[in-house]
Amino acid sequence: MDKQELVEHARQIRKHILKQVYTAQSGHPGGSLSATDLVTALYFQEMDITEANVNSIDRDRFVLSKGHASPLLYAVLCEKGLLDERELLTFRKINSRLQGHPNMKYVAGVDMSTGSLGQGISAAVGMALGNKLAQNHHRVYALLGDGECQEGEVWEAAMAAAQYQLDNLCVIVDHNRLQIDGEVAKVMNVDSLEEKFRAFHFHVLTVDGHAMDEILSALSKARENKGRPTAIIANTVKGKGVSFMENQAGWHGTAPNKEQYEQAIKELGGEA
Protein backbone atom coordinates (compact mmCIF):
# COMPACT_ATOMS: atom_id res chain seq x y z
CA MET A 1 0.00 0.00 0.00
CA ASP A 2 1.42 3.40 -0.89
CA LYS A 3 1.98 6.05 1.71
CA GLN A 4 -0.84 8.26 0.48
CA GLU A 5 -3.39 5.49 0.97
CA LEU A 6 -2.18 4.95 4.54
CA VAL A 7 -2.50 8.66 5.25
CA GLU A 8 -6.04 8.57 3.90
CA HIS A 9 -6.95 5.58 6.09
CA ALA A 10 -5.51 7.43 9.09
CA ARG A 11 -7.69 10.43 8.29
CA GLN A 12 -10.82 8.27 8.16
CA ILE A 13 -9.81 6.53 11.37
CA ARG A 14 -9.49 9.87 13.16
CA LYS A 15 -13.03 10.71 12.06
CA HIS A 16 -14.29 7.34 13.37
CA ILE A 17 -12.61 8.08 16.71
CA LEU A 18 -14.27 11.45 17.06
CA LYS A 19 -17.64 10.07 16.03
CA GLN A 20 -17.49 7.46 18.78
CA VAL A 21 -16.39 9.79 21.53
CA TYR A 22 -18.83 12.49 20.47
CA THR A 23 -21.76 10.07 20.26
CA ALA A 24 -20.92 8.46 23.58
CA GLN A 25 -20.09 11.85 25.13
CA SER A 26 -17.39 9.82 26.86
CA GLY A 27 -14.02 8.31 26.02
CA HIS A 28 -10.42 9.23 25.34
CA PRO A 29 -9.77 11.19 22.14
CA GLY A 30 -6.30 12.64 22.91
CA GLY A 31 -4.33 9.41 23.15
CA SER A 32 -6.38 7.78 20.40
CA LEU A 33 -5.49 10.52 17.94
CA SER A 34 -1.80 10.54 18.93
CA ALA A 35 -1.42 6.84 18.14
CA THR A 36 -3.57 6.77 15.00
CA ASP A 37 -0.74 6.83 12.47
CA LEU A 38 1.15 4.11 14.32
CA VAL A 39 -1.80 1.74 14.47
CA THR A 40 -2.83 2.52 10.90
CA ALA A 41 0.63 1.45 9.73
CA LEU A 42 0.29 -1.78 11.70
CA TYR A 43 -3.15 -2.78 10.48
CA PHE A 44 -2.84 -1.64 6.87
CA GLN A 45 0.76 -2.52 6.16
CA GLU A 46 2.64 -4.50 8.74
CA MET A 47 0.27 -7.04 10.25
CA ASP A 48 -1.29 -9.92 8.32
CA ILE A 49 -4.77 -9.56 9.86
CA THR A 50 -7.64 -10.12 7.40
CA GLU A 51 -11.34 -10.91 7.49
CA ALA A 52 -10.44 -14.54 6.83
CA ASN A 53 -8.12 -14.96 9.80
CA VAL A 54 -9.50 -12.43 12.28
CA ASN A 55 -11.10 -15.13 14.43
CA SER A 56 -7.94 -17.19 14.60
CA ILE A 57 -4.63 -16.69 16.39
CA ASP A 58 -2.83 -17.92 13.31
CA ARG A 59 -1.75 -14.36 12.46
CA ASP A 60 0.06 -11.36 13.91
CA ARG A 61 -1.58 -9.93 17.00
CA PHE A 62 -1.91 -6.48 18.54
CA VAL A 63 -2.28 -5.66 22.22
CA LEU A 64 -3.58 -2.21 23.04
CA SER A 65 -1.85 -1.96 26.40
CA LYS A 66 -3.06 1.63 26.68
CA GLY A 67 -6.62 0.28 26.62
CA HIS A 68 -8.24 3.69 27.05
CA ALA A 69 -7.42 4.32 23.38
CA SER A 70 -10.21 1.84 22.56
CA PRO A 71 -11.90 4.25 20.10
CA LEU A 72 -8.74 3.96 17.99
CA LEU A 73 -8.84 0.16 17.99
CA TYR A 74 -12.54 0.05 17.08
CA ALA A 75 -11.98 2.73 14.42
CA VAL A 76 -9.15 0.75 12.83
CA LEU A 77 -11.19 -2.47 12.84
CA CYS A 78 -14.03 -0.55 11.22
CA GLU A 79 -11.80 1.02 8.58
CA LYS A 80 -10.38 -2.44 7.95
CA GLY A 81 -13.90 -3.75 7.30
CA LEU A 82 -13.89 -5.97 10.39
CA LEU A 83 -16.48 -3.95 12.32
CA ASP A 84 -19.68 -2.37 11.04
CA GLU A 85 -19.54 1.43 11.04
CA ARG A 86 -23.00 1.67 12.59
CA GLU A 87 -21.75 -0.25 15.61
CA LEU A 88 -19.33 2.57 16.39
CA LEU A 89 -22.36 4.57 17.54
CA THR A 90 -22.89 2.08 20.39
CA PHE A 91 -19.45 2.77 21.91
CA ARG A 92 -19.61 2.92 25.73
CA LYS A 93 -23.37 2.44 25.74
CA ILE A 94 -25.25 -0.28 27.55
CA ASN A 95 -25.47 -3.66 25.77
CA SER A 96 -22.69 -2.70 23.37
CA ARG A 97 -19.77 -4.92 22.46
CA LEU A 98 -17.64 -1.79 22.31
CA GLN A 99 -16.71 -1.44 25.95
CA GLY A 100 -14.96 1.64 27.29
CA HIS A 101 -11.84 -0.49 27.51
CA PRO A 102 -11.61 -3.37 25.02
CA ASN A 103 -12.83 -6.90 25.79
CA MET A 104 -11.29 -9.65 23.65
CA LYS A 105 -14.31 -11.91 24.13
CA TYR A 106 -16.71 -9.44 22.55
CA VAL A 107 -15.01 -8.28 19.37
CA ALA A 108 -13.04 -10.35 16.86
CA GLY A 109 -9.80 -8.51 16.23
CA VAL A 110 -9.43 -7.37 19.84
CA ASP A 111 -6.57 -9.64 20.83
CA MET A 112 -6.42 -8.90 24.57
CA SER A 113 -8.69 -7.36 27.17
CA THR A 114 -6.88 -4.32 28.48
CA GLY A 115 -7.48 -1.12 30.37
CA SER A 116 -5.53 -1.49 33.57
CA LEU A 117 -2.22 0.07 32.57
CA GLY A 118 0.94 -2.01 32.53
CA GLN A 119 -0.87 -5.30 32.04
CA GLY A 120 -1.13 -5.49 28.27
CA ILE A 121 2.60 -5.67 27.71
CA SER A 122 2.83 -8.70 30.01
CA ALA A 123 0.14 -10.45 27.99
CA ALA A 124 1.99 -9.53 24.79
CA VAL A 125 5.11 -11.15 26.24
CA GLY A 126 3.04 -14.27 26.93
CA MET A 127 1.75 -14.30 23.35
CA ALA A 128 5.23 -13.85 21.90
CA LEU A 129 6.49 -16.63 24.14
CA GLY A 130 3.60 -18.80 22.95
CA ASN A 131 4.56 -18.10 19.33
CA LYS A 132 8.14 -19.14 20.08
CA LEU A 133 6.92 -22.36 21.72
CA ALA A 134 4.69 -23.09 18.74
CA GLN A 135 7.60 -22.21 16.45
CA ASN A 136 5.42 -20.04 14.27
CA HIS A 137 6.51 -16.82 12.55
CA HIS A 138 3.74 -14.58 13.86
CA ARG A 139 4.61 -11.28 15.46
CA VAL A 140 3.09 -9.52 18.46
CA TYR A 141 2.77 -5.75 18.79
CA ALA A 142 2.03 -3.90 22.01
CA LEU A 143 1.12 -0.22 22.12
CA LEU A 144 1.91 1.54 25.38
CA GLY A 145 1.41 5.07 26.58
CA ASP A 146 4.37 7.01 27.95
CA GLY A 147 2.53 7.64 31.20
CA GLU A 148 1.88 3.90 31.32
CA CYS A 149 5.63 3.37 31.56
CA GLN A 150 5.37 4.64 35.13
CA GLU A 151 3.84 1.26 35.99
CA GLY A 152 6.47 -1.11 37.36
CA GLU A 153 4.91 -4.06 35.54
CA VAL A 154 6.05 -2.57 32.21
CA TRP A 155 9.64 -3.11 33.29
CA GLU A 156 8.96 -6.56 34.71
CA ALA A 157 7.59 -7.46 31.28
CA ALA A 158 10.50 -5.80 29.50
CA MET A 159 12.96 -7.84 31.55
CA ALA A 160 11.14 -11.05 30.62
CA ALA A 161 10.94 -10.12 26.92
CA ALA A 162 14.71 -9.70 26.77
CA GLN A 163 15.38 -12.80 28.88
CA TYR A 164 13.36 -14.97 26.47
CA GLN A 165 14.88 -13.21 23.45
CA LEU A 166 11.47 -12.34 22.05
CA ASP A 167 12.48 -10.84 18.72
CA ASN A 168 8.91 -11.51 17.61
CA LEU A 169 7.72 -8.80 20.01
CA CYS A 170 7.61 -5.12 19.13
CA VAL A 171 6.71 -2.64 21.83
CA ILE A 172 5.61 0.77 20.60
CA VAL A 173 5.45 3.68 23.03
CA ASP A 174 3.10 6.51 22.11
CA HIS A 175 5.30 9.25 23.55
CA ASN A 176 2.87 12.17 23.52
CA ARG A 177 4.29 13.57 26.77
CA LEU A 178 0.92 14.18 28.43
CA GLN A 179 -1.07 12.21 30.97
CA ILE A 180 -4.32 12.96 32.82
CA ASP A 181 -2.73 15.09 35.50
CA GLY A 182 -0.51 17.03 33.11
CA GLU A 183 2.96 16.71 31.60
CA VAL A 184 4.53 13.29 32.02
CA ALA A 185 7.86 14.96 32.79
CA LYS A 186 6.30 16.86 35.67
CA VAL A 187 4.01 14.15 37.06
CA MET A 188 6.71 11.45 37.03
CA ASN A 189 9.37 11.71 34.39
CA VAL A 190 9.92 8.60 32.27
CA ASP A 191 12.66 9.98 30.02
CA SER A 192 14.79 8.73 28.54
CA LEU A 193 12.61 5.87 27.35
CA GLU A 194 15.28 4.96 24.79
CA GLU A 195 17.94 4.59 27.46
CA LYS A 196 15.63 2.65 29.71
CA PHE A 197 14.65 0.10 27.04
CA ARG A 198 18.26 -0.12 25.90
CA ALA A 199 19.28 -0.90 29.48
CA PHE A 200 16.65 -3.65 29.41
CA HIS A 201 18.44 -5.13 26.36
CA PHE A 202 15.92 -4.03 23.75
CA HIS A 203 16.65 -3.08 20.17
CA VAL A 204 15.53 0.55 20.32
CA LEU A 205 14.32 2.86 17.56
CA THR A 206 13.00 6.41 17.71
CA VAL A 207 10.54 7.79 15.17
CA ASP A 208 8.31 10.72 14.48
CA GLY A 209 5.03 8.95 15.24
CA HIS A 210 3.20 10.92 12.56
CA ALA A 211 5.67 10.37 9.72
CA MET A 212 4.39 7.30 7.89
CA ASP A 213 7.75 6.66 6.18
CA GLU A 214 9.59 6.61 9.48
CA ILE A 215 6.98 4.37 11.12
CA LEU A 216 7.06 1.84 8.28
CA SER A 217 10.83 1.83 8.19
CA ALA A 218 11.04 1.21 11.96
CA LEU A 219 8.50 -1.61 11.80
CA SER A 220 10.51 -3.16 9.01
CA LYS A 221 13.76 -2.88 10.98
CA ALA A 222 12.00 -4.41 14.00
CA ARG A 223 10.96 -7.38 11.85
CA GLU A 224 14.49 -7.91 10.57
CA ASN A 225 16.05 -7.65 14.04
CA LYS A 226 16.97 -11.01 15.61
CA GLY A 227 17.66 -12.16 19.15
CA ARG A 228 15.98 -9.42 21.14
CA PRO A 229 12.72 -7.50 21.28
CA THR A 230 12.31 -4.08 19.71
CA ALA A 231 10.99 -0.92 21.32
CA ILE A 232 9.90 1.88 19.04
CA ILE A 233 9.69 5.19 20.86
CA ALA A 234 7.29 7.24 18.79
CA ASN A 235 7.29 10.97 19.42
CA THR A 236 3.70 12.02 18.95
CA VAL A 237 1.30 14.87 19.55
CA LYS A 238 -1.64 14.22 21.83
CA GLY A 239 -4.87 15.03 19.98
CA LYS A 240 -3.06 15.01 16.62
CA GLY A 241 -5.16 16.17 13.69
CA VAL A 242 -7.59 18.40 15.59
CA SER A 243 -6.05 21.81 16.20
CA PHE A 244 -7.72 22.63 19.49
CA MET A 245 -7.03 19.17 20.94
CA GLU A 246 -3.33 19.08 20.08
CA ASN A 247 -0.95 19.08 23.04
CA GLN A 248 -3.78 19.60 25.53
CA ALA A 249 -3.86 17.21 28.51
CA GLY A 250 -7.47 18.26 29.01
CA TRP A 251 -8.46 16.24 25.93
CA HIS A 252 -7.15 13.02 27.47
CA GLY A 253 -10.60 11.87 28.48
CA THR A 254 -13.05 14.54 27.44
CA ALA A 255 -15.74 14.41 24.74
CA PRO A 256 -16.27 17.31 22.35
CA ASN A 257 -19.58 19.17 22.29
CA LYS A 258 -21.54 19.55 19.04
CA GLU A 259 -19.72 22.66 17.92
CA GLN A 260 -16.30 21.24 18.72
CA TYR A 261 -17.17 17.98 17.01
CA GLU A 262 -18.25 19.72 13.84
CA GLN A 263 -15.09 21.82 13.88
CA ALA A 264 -12.93 18.72 14.38
CA ILE A 265 -14.55 16.81 11.53
CA LYS A 266 -14.21 19.85 9.30
CA GLU A 267 -10.49 20.01 10.05
CA LEU A 268 -10.24 16.36 9.09
CA GLY A 269 -11.85 17.16 5.78
CA GLY A 270 -15.25 15.67 6.33
CA GLU A 271 -18.81 16.53 7.19
CA ALA A 272 -20.23 15.89 10.64
Next chain:
Amino acid sequence: MAKCATREAYGKALAQLIQENERVVVLDADLAGSTKTSEAKKVCPQRHFDVGIAEGNMMGIAAGLAASKYIVFASSFAMFAAGRAFEQIRNSIGYPHLNVKICATHAGLSVGEDGASHQCNEDLALMRVIPGMTVIQPCDEEETKQAIRAVANIDGPCYVRLGRGKVESVYDVSYTFEIGKGNVLRKGKKVALVASGMMVQEALKAAAMLEEAPTVVNISTIKPLDTALIKELAKTHDTIITCEEHSVIGGLGSAVSDVVASSADACVVKHIGVQDTFGESGDAQALFEKYGINAKAIVKAVQDR
Protein backbone atom coordinates in the same frame (compact mmCIF):
# COMPACT_ATOMS: atom_id res chain seq x y z
CA MET B 1 -0.46 -43.48 57.33
CA ALA B 2 1.60 -41.88 54.59
CA LYS B 3 1.91 -38.12 54.84
CA CYS B 4 2.33 -35.81 51.89
CA ALA B 5 1.96 -32.05 51.49
CA THR B 6 -0.62 -31.04 48.89
CA ARG B 7 2.10 -28.97 47.17
CA GLU B 8 4.13 -32.18 46.76
CA ALA B 9 1.15 -33.94 45.25
CA TYR B 10 0.74 -30.94 42.93
CA GLY B 11 4.36 -31.25 41.75
CA LYS B 12 3.91 -34.94 40.98
CA ALA B 13 0.60 -34.41 39.17
CA LEU B 14 2.01 -31.53 37.16
CA ALA B 15 5.07 -33.54 36.13
CA GLN B 16 2.74 -36.18 34.68
CA LEU B 17 0.43 -33.69 33.04
CA ILE B 18 3.17 -31.71 31.31
CA GLN B 19 4.50 -34.89 29.73
CA GLU B 20 1.07 -36.05 28.59
CA ASN B 21 -0.20 -32.76 27.19
CA GLU B 22 1.97 -30.49 25.07
CA ARG B 23 -0.43 -27.59 25.58
CA VAL B 24 0.52 -27.43 29.26
CA VAL B 25 2.92 -24.62 30.19
CA VAL B 26 4.11 -23.88 33.71
CA LEU B 27 5.11 -20.51 35.14
CA ASP B 28 6.75 -19.84 38.47
CA ALA B 29 8.16 -16.76 40.18
CA ASP B 30 11.43 -17.92 41.72
CA LEU B 31 9.76 -20.41 44.05
CA ALA B 32 9.80 -23.52 41.87
CA GLY B 33 11.60 -25.53 44.55
CA SER B 34 8.97 -24.60 47.13
CA THR B 35 5.83 -24.72 45.01
CA LYS B 36 7.13 -28.00 43.54
CA THR B 37 6.69 -26.91 39.93
CA SER B 38 10.37 -27.91 39.83
CA GLU B 39 9.06 -31.47 39.36
CA ALA B 40 7.56 -30.42 36.03
CA LYS B 41 10.72 -28.52 35.13
CA LYS B 42 12.79 -31.67 35.64
CA VAL B 43 10.83 -33.62 33.06
CA CYS B 44 9.97 -30.80 30.65
CA PRO B 45 12.27 -27.78 31.06
CA GLN B 46 11.24 -26.30 27.70
CA ARG B 47 7.69 -25.64 28.92
CA HIS B 48 8.57 -24.39 32.40
CA PHE B 49 9.37 -20.70 32.71
CA ASP B 50 10.71 -19.05 35.83
CA VAL B 51 9.79 -15.40 35.37
CA GLY B 52 11.70 -14.19 38.41
CA ILE B 53 10.29 -12.33 41.38
CA ALA B 54 7.53 -10.57 39.46
CA GLU B 55 4.14 -12.14 40.19
CA GLY B 56 2.02 -9.49 38.49
CA ASN B 57 3.95 -9.93 35.26
CA MET B 58 3.71 -13.71 35.64
CA MET B 59 -0.10 -13.52 35.64
CA GLY B 60 0.01 -11.29 32.54
CA ILE B 61 2.33 -13.69 30.73
CA ALA B 62 0.00 -16.50 31.79
CA ALA B 63 -2.90 -14.60 30.22
CA GLY B 64 -0.97 -14.13 26.96
CA LEU B 65 -0.06 -17.81 26.79
CA ALA B 66 -3.65 -18.79 27.55
CA ALA B 67 -4.81 -16.45 24.77
CA SER B 68 -2.46 -18.51 22.59
CA LYS B 69 -4.39 -21.72 23.43
CA TYR B 70 -2.01 -23.01 26.08
CA ILE B 71 -3.19 -24.50 29.38
CA VAL B 72 -1.19 -22.44 31.84
CA PHE B 73 -0.30 -23.37 35.40
CA ALA B 74 1.06 -20.38 37.31
CA SER B 75 2.43 -20.87 40.80
CA SER B 76 3.70 -18.84 43.69
CA PHE B 77 2.92 -18.61 47.39
CA ALA B 78 -0.74 -17.76 48.03
CA MET B 79 0.26 -14.39 49.47
CA PHE B 80 1.96 -13.29 46.24
CA ALA B 81 -0.34 -15.03 43.78
CA ALA B 82 -3.76 -14.07 45.14
CA GLY B 83 -2.48 -11.10 47.12
CA ARG B 84 0.12 -9.19 45.17
CA ALA B 85 -1.16 -10.16 41.74
CA PHE B 86 -4.87 -9.83 42.55
CA GLU B 87 -5.58 -7.17 40.00
CA GLN B 88 -3.67 -8.89 37.21
CA ILE B 89 -5.67 -12.04 37.95
CA ARG B 90 -8.89 -10.07 38.02
CA ASN B 91 -8.37 -8.02 34.87
CA SER B 92 -6.03 -10.03 32.64
CA ILE B 93 -7.24 -13.54 33.52
CA GLY B 94 -10.69 -13.33 35.15
CA TYR B 95 -12.33 -10.68 32.97
CA PRO B 96 -11.42 -12.38 29.65
CA HIS B 97 -12.05 -15.79 31.30
CA LEU B 98 -8.69 -17.17 30.19
CA ASN B 99 -7.53 -20.71 30.78
CA VAL B 100 -5.06 -20.14 33.61
CA LYS B 101 -4.74 -22.41 36.62
CA ILE B 102 -3.32 -20.45 39.53
CA CYS B 103 -1.92 -23.06 41.87
CA ALA B 104 -0.89 -21.27 45.04
CA THR B 105 1.05 -23.00 47.76
CA HIS B 106 1.99 -22.07 51.33
CA ALA B 107 -1.52 -20.86 52.04
CA GLY B 108 -2.70 -20.19 55.57
CA LEU B 109 -1.05 -20.37 58.99
CA SER B 110 0.75 -23.62 58.22
CA VAL B 111 3.51 -21.59 56.58
CA GLY B 112 4.63 -21.37 60.20
CA GLU B 113 7.96 -19.80 60.99
CA ASP B 114 7.95 -17.27 58.12
CA GLY B 115 5.28 -15.38 60.01
CA ALA B 116 2.33 -13.17 59.20
CA SER B 117 3.80 -11.55 56.07
CA HIS B 118 3.70 -14.97 54.38
CA GLN B 119 0.62 -16.49 56.02
CA CYS B 120 -2.15 -15.82 53.55
CA ASN B 121 -5.51 -16.19 55.27
CA GLU B 122 -7.31 -14.00 52.75
CA ASP B 123 -6.84 -15.73 49.39
CA LEU B 124 -10.11 -17.64 49.29
CA ALA B 125 -11.99 -14.40 49.88
CA LEU B 126 -10.02 -12.65 47.13
CA MET B 127 -10.42 -15.39 44.57
CA ARG B 128 -14.06 -16.26 45.33
CA VAL B 129 -15.18 -12.76 44.51
CA ILE B 130 -13.82 -12.83 40.93
CA PRO B 131 -16.65 -13.70 38.51
CA GLY B 132 -16.14 -17.05 36.78
CA MET B 133 -13.25 -18.14 38.99
CA THR B 134 -13.34 -21.77 40.13
CA VAL B 135 -11.81 -22.10 43.61
CA ILE B 136 -10.57 -25.44 44.89
CA GLN B 137 -8.79 -26.50 48.06
CA PRO B 138 -7.95 -30.21 48.07
CA CYS B 139 -7.29 -31.90 51.41
CA ASP B 140 -4.73 -34.58 50.66
CA GLU B 141 -2.45 -36.20 48.11
CA GLU B 142 -5.04 -38.20 46.19
CA GLU B 143 -7.54 -35.37 46.01
CA THR B 144 -4.85 -32.94 44.88
CA LYS B 145 -3.71 -35.22 42.08
CA GLN B 146 -7.26 -35.60 40.82
CA ALA B 147 -8.05 -31.90 41.25
CA ILE B 148 -5.03 -30.86 39.19
CA ARG B 149 -6.13 -33.17 36.41
CA ALA B 150 -9.69 -31.87 36.68
CA VAL B 151 -8.75 -28.19 36.41
CA ALA B 152 -6.61 -28.93 33.37
CA ASN B 153 -9.69 -30.43 31.72
CA ILE B 154 -12.00 -27.45 32.14
CA ASP B 155 -11.77 -24.21 30.24
CA GLY B 156 -11.43 -21.05 32.31
CA PRO B 157 -9.60 -19.63 35.29
CA CYS B 158 -9.12 -21.73 38.42
CA TYR B 159 -7.49 -21.07 41.76
CA VAL B 160 -6.14 -24.12 43.58
CA ARG B 161 -5.10 -23.59 47.20
CA LEU B 162 -2.30 -25.81 48.41
CA GLY B 163 -0.44 -26.21 51.66
CA ARG B 164 3.14 -26.35 52.81
CA GLY B 165 2.86 -28.94 55.60
CA LYS B 166 2.55 -32.67 55.29
CA VAL B 167 -0.96 -33.97 55.85
CA GLU B 168 -2.37 -37.46 56.36
CA SER B 169 -4.23 -39.12 53.54
CA VAL B 170 -8.00 -39.01 53.68
CA TYR B 171 -8.55 -40.76 50.38
CA ASP B 172 -7.13 -43.65 48.40
CA VAL B 173 -7.39 -44.29 44.68
CA SER B 174 -11.00 -45.45 45.03
CA TYR B 175 -12.06 -41.81 45.54
CA THR B 176 -13.40 -39.78 42.65
CA PHE B 177 -13.01 -36.02 42.84
CA GLU B 178 -15.54 -33.93 40.99
CA ILE B 179 -15.42 -30.13 40.70
CA GLY B 180 -18.35 -28.61 42.57
CA LYS B 181 -19.19 -31.70 44.63
CA GLY B 182 -18.79 -31.98 48.38
CA ASN B 183 -17.95 -35.35 49.87
CA VAL B 184 -19.67 -36.73 52.97
CA LEU B 185 -16.94 -38.58 54.86
CA ARG B 186 -19.09 -39.77 57.71
CA LYS B 187 -22.73 -39.42 58.63
CA GLY B 188 -23.66 -38.32 62.10
CA LYS B 189 -26.33 -36.43 63.95
CA LYS B 190 -27.18 -32.89 64.99
CA VAL B 191 -23.88 -31.31 64.02
CA ALA B 192 -22.29 -31.18 60.58
CA LEU B 193 -18.60 -30.32 60.38
CA VAL B 194 -18.05 -28.73 56.97
CA ALA B 195 -14.32 -28.58 56.41
CA SER B 196 -11.83 -27.78 53.69
CA GLY B 197 -8.11 -28.38 53.15
CA MET B 198 -6.09 -29.63 56.08
CA MET B 199 -9.07 -28.96 58.39
CA VAL B 200 -10.75 -32.04 56.92
CA GLN B 201 -8.28 -34.23 58.82
CA GLU B 202 -8.85 -32.16 61.96
CA ALA B 203 -12.61 -32.51 61.60
CA LEU B 204 -12.27 -36.28 61.28
CA LYS B 205 -10.10 -36.35 64.40
CA ALA B 206 -12.62 -34.22 66.26
CA ALA B 207 -15.46 -36.49 65.19
CA ALA B 208 -13.61 -39.49 66.59
CA MET B 209 -13.16 -37.68 69.91
CA LEU B 210 -16.84 -36.81 70.33
CA GLU B 211 -19.35 -39.05 72.06
CA GLU B 212 -22.12 -38.21 69.66
CA ALA B 213 -20.52 -38.40 66.26
CA PRO B 214 -21.17 -35.46 63.94
CA THR B 215 -21.41 -35.54 60.19
CA VAL B 216 -18.13 -34.70 58.48
CA VAL B 217 -18.09 -33.20 55.00
CA ASN B 218 -15.16 -32.24 52.80
CA ILE B 219 -15.86 -29.18 50.69
CA SER B 220 -12.91 -29.01 48.33
CA THR B 221 -14.62 -26.84 45.74
CA ILE B 222 -15.24 -23.54 47.48
CA LYS B 223 -16.66 -22.11 44.25
CA PRO B 224 -18.95 -23.22 42.72
CA LEU B 225 -20.14 -24.44 46.11
CA ASP B 226 -22.19 -27.63 46.42
CA THR B 227 -25.27 -25.70 47.49
CA ALA B 228 -27.58 -28.72 47.31
CA LEU B 229 -25.45 -30.56 49.85
CA ILE B 230 -25.19 -27.52 52.14
CA LYS B 231 -28.97 -27.05 52.06
CA GLU B 232 -29.49 -30.71 52.85
CA LEU B 233 -27.09 -30.45 55.80
CA ALA B 234 -28.92 -27.35 57.05
CA LYS B 235 -32.20 -29.24 56.87
CA THR B 236 -31.00 -32.35 58.68
CA HIS B 237 -28.73 -30.87 61.36
CA ASP B 238 -29.21 -28.30 64.10
CA THR B 239 -25.75 -26.78 63.63
CA ILE B 240 -23.18 -26.51 60.86
CA ILE B 241 -19.63 -25.76 61.94
CA THR B 242 -17.35 -24.65 59.11
CA CYS B 243 -13.66 -25.43 59.56
CA GLU B 244 -10.95 -23.73 57.52
CA GLU B 245 -7.35 -22.56 57.67
CA HIS B 246 -8.38 -19.12 56.46
CA SER B 247 -9.93 -15.99 57.84
CA VAL B 248 -13.49 -16.48 59.08
CA ILE B 249 -14.26 -13.55 56.79
CA GLY B 250 -14.85 -14.34 53.14
CA GLY B 251 -13.84 -17.99 52.88
CA LEU B 252 -15.67 -21.29 53.29
CA GLY B 253 -17.55 -20.06 56.35
CA SER B 254 -18.95 -17.08 54.53
CA ALA B 255 -19.79 -19.15 51.46
CA VAL B 256 -21.71 -21.71 53.54
CA SER B 257 -23.46 -18.98 55.55
CA ASP B 258 -24.63 -17.32 52.34
CA VAL B 259 -26.32 -20.54 51.26
CA VAL B 260 -27.86 -21.38 54.64
CA ALA B 261 -29.15 -17.85 55.17
CA SER B 262 -31.19 -18.04 51.97
CA SER B 263 -32.35 -21.58 52.60
CA ALA B 264 -35.85 -22.40 53.84
CA ASP B 265 -34.48 -24.88 56.37
CA ALA B 266 -31.83 -22.74 58.02
CA CYS B 267 -29.78 -23.97 60.94
CA VAL B 268 -27.16 -22.32 63.13
CA VAL B 269 -23.80 -21.82 61.39
CA LYS B 270 -20.59 -21.36 63.35
CA HIS B 271 -17.18 -20.63 61.93
CA ILE B 272 -13.86 -22.08 62.92
CA GLY B 273 -10.97 -20.32 61.26
CA VAL B 274 -8.49 -17.53 61.78
CA GLN B 275 -10.30 -14.70 63.52
CA ASP B 276 -9.92 -11.15 62.19
CA THR B 277 -6.24 -11.06 63.02
CA PHE B 278 -2.75 -11.56 61.58
CA GLY B 279 -0.71 -14.64 62.48
CA GLU B 280 2.86 -14.79 63.76
CA SER B 281 6.00 -16.92 63.52
CA GLY B 282 5.93 -20.32 65.12
CA ASP B 283 5.68 -24.02 64.61
CA ALA B 284 2.55 -24.83 62.59
CA GLN B 285 1.01 -27.07 65.26
CA ALA B 286 1.58 -24.42 67.92
CA LEU B 287 -0.05 -21.83 65.67
CA PHE B 288 -3.10 -24.05 65.05
CA GLU B 289 -3.43 -24.42 68.83
CA LYS B 290 -3.02 -20.72 69.58
CA TYR B 291 -5.33 -19.54 66.78
CA GLY B 292 -7.94 -22.20 67.43
CA ILE B 293 -7.87 -24.17 64.21
CA ASN B 294 -7.47 -27.84 65.15
CA ALA B 295 -9.46 -30.86 66.31
CA LYS B 296 -9.46 -29.60 69.88
CA ALA B 297 -11.04 -26.31 68.86
CA ILE B 298 -13.64 -28.16 66.80
CA VAL B 299 -14.56 -30.45 69.72
CA LYS B 300 -14.97 -27.40 71.94
CA ALA B 301 -17.16 -25.66 69.37
CA VAL B 302 -19.40 -28.73 69.14
CA GLN B 303 -19.69 -29.02 72.93
CA ASP B 304 -20.28 -25.26 73.46
CA ARG B 305 -22.92 -24.86 70.82
